[in-house]
Amino acid sequence: MKKRKRFYNDKKRNQKWTEEEKGRKIDFADKYIEGAGSSSKYDSKKSTSAQSVAIKKSKKQKRIKRLIIAVMCLALIGVGYTGMDIYMTQKAGAYKNSISKPQEEAVMQDISLSFSAYKTDSISLDSSVMLSSVINDTASLGFTSIAFDAKRSDGTIGYASKLAAVDTYSALSSPASKPQASIKALIANDLLPIAIVSCYKDNVAPGYITEAAIKTNDGKLYKDEESNTYLNPDSELAYQYIKDIISELSSMGISVFVLSDTSLPEELSESYADGFEAISKKLYADIGGNIKLLEAVDVSLKGIDASTGKLSSAAIKEEISKFDKIDKNKTYLITSSIESKILIEQLAKNNITSYIITQ
Numbered sequence: 001m002k003k004r005k006r007f008y009n010d011k012k013r014n015q016k017w018t019e020e021e022k023g024r025k026i027d028f029a030d031k032y033i034e035g036a037g038s039s040s041k042y043d044s045k046k047s048t049s050a051q052s053v054a055i056k057k058s059k060k061q062k063r064i065k066r067l068i069i070a071v072m073c074l075a076l077i078g079v080g081y082t083g084m085d086i087y088m089t090q091k092a093g094a095y096k097n098s099i100s101k102p103q104e105e106a107v108m109q110d111i112s113l114s115f116s117a118y119k120t121d122s123i124s125l126d127s128s129v130m131l132s133s134v135i136n137d138t139a140s141l142g143f144t145s146i147a148f149d150a151k152r153s154d155g156t157i158g159y160a161s162k163l164a165a166v167d168t169y170s171a172l173s174s175p176a177s178k179p180q181a182s183i184k185a186l187i188a189n190d191l192l193p194i195a196i197v198s199c200y201k202d203n204v205a206p207g208y209i210t211e212a213a214i215k216t217n218d219g220k221l222y223k224d225e226e227s228n229t230y231l232n233p234d235s236e237l238a239y240q241y242i243k244d245i246i247s248e249l250s251s252m253g254i255s256v257f258v259l260s261d262t263s264l265p266e267e268l269s270e271s272y273a274d275g276f277e278a279i280s281k282k283l284y285a286d287i288g289g290n291i292k293l294l295e296a297v298d299v300s301l302k303g304i305d306a307s308t309g310k311l312s313s314a315a316i317k318e319e320i321s322k323f324d325k326i327d328k329n330k331t332y333l334i335t336s337s338i339e340s341k342i343l344i345e346q347l348a349k350n351n352i353t354s355y356i357i358t359q
Contacts, residue, residue, distance in 0.1 A: 108255065109289030112328035114353040115256075116344055117145035117194055122158030124148075125176030127185060135189050141340045145192035147356045148176065150254075151245055153228075153261055155204030159195075163244050169208045183253040194256045194356065195249050196296070196333075199242055199279060200231045201261035212238040214268065224265050233264065233274040242279070243286060250291055258331055258356065260296040280329070294331045294354075299323055301336035301343065311338065313346060320350045331355060 118138050124130040125148060138146055149158040156173035157166050166172060176182060186193045206213030206221055212235040214222040221229045231238035246257055262276040263269055276295035283293060303316035316338070323332065332355040336343055340357065347355060 115145040117147040117356040118143040119147045119358045123174045125182035127178035127181035147194040150195040151197045153198040155202035180252040198261040233272045296333040316346045
């Protein structure tokens with residue numbers, strides 16, 4: 001049997017088998033000695049554990065920092081939006097006060113109104129049974145507005161005014177007893193309330209304030225052929241009286257006023273600053289553009305065919321064709337005995353869109 005070969009022999013024993021001893025003898029307590037150069041398995045485990053703790057601590061600190069930063073960002077964004085909201089609110093308020101209000105007033109003053117109004121007796125505006133009846137009748141006939149005499153051509157006042165001048169002149173006559181409540185009721189029923197104000201023709205006030213009336217050369221009150229007296233368009237006192245009436249009604253909710261009798265008789269007109277344009281300009285300047293002033297254009301409609309003596313559509317159309325053309329600052333004040341539904345229909349067919357009917 002062949003002898004198994006050995007991987008080592010005893011030749012050159014103590015020469016290459018081992019290397020020279022280096023360092024010192026290992027002591028049992030060495031594993032407890034801390035040192036940067038330690039490489040024992042205990043040191044390795046301890047180092048790894050310490051690094052792990054440090055990494056976890058670092059990650060935790062980073063998470064906390066991120067959370068703090070996020071909270072601060074949200075707070076800054078919130079403060080920013082709040083500040084911006086306050087800024088925009090202030091700016092919007094300033095813009096509204098400086099621009100929107102004048103524009104809003106200008107809109108009312110400059111708009112072109114379309115309405116079909118029925119003129120009722122002032123006394124019916126009692127905010128009770130009579131008013132309810134008028135509202136129902138007006139709506140059923142197809143009207144969109146109700147007009148009433150606030151200051152009549154004879155100078156009497158047609159609503160329960162609290163003005164001292166009205167009381168002094170004893171000008172109240174068959175007035176609307178509860179005008180403010182009635183005006184609210186009309187608006188609630190989608191009916192536009194319109195106040196008609198006779199400006200200069202007045203048989204009441206001139207007798208109390210002769211200094212505000214038109215007088216003859218001998219100092220007496222001027223009277224026309226029908227014995228009507230007139231307020232002086234150049235008198236500040238007369239203007240103030242008219243303005244106070246319109247202002248009071250405006251505070252009650254009226255926004256549309258039809259001014260009648262704005263011109264004096266022809267023989268006087270050239271000597272005074274009368275006319276709708278002059279007084280409306282002053283009223284808008286003093287009261288504001290949040291009201292609408294319209295000049296009354298008086299017309300009448302009979303609609304009777306001359307050949308038959310009967311009412312006919314052709315006759316109504318012919319009469320309407322003779323109406324003076326009006327602009328957005330005027331309205332027709334129509335006197336007629338024609339049935340309301342027929343009249344409204346014919347006016348619409350002939351493109352008449354702004355009028356008040358007196359029957």
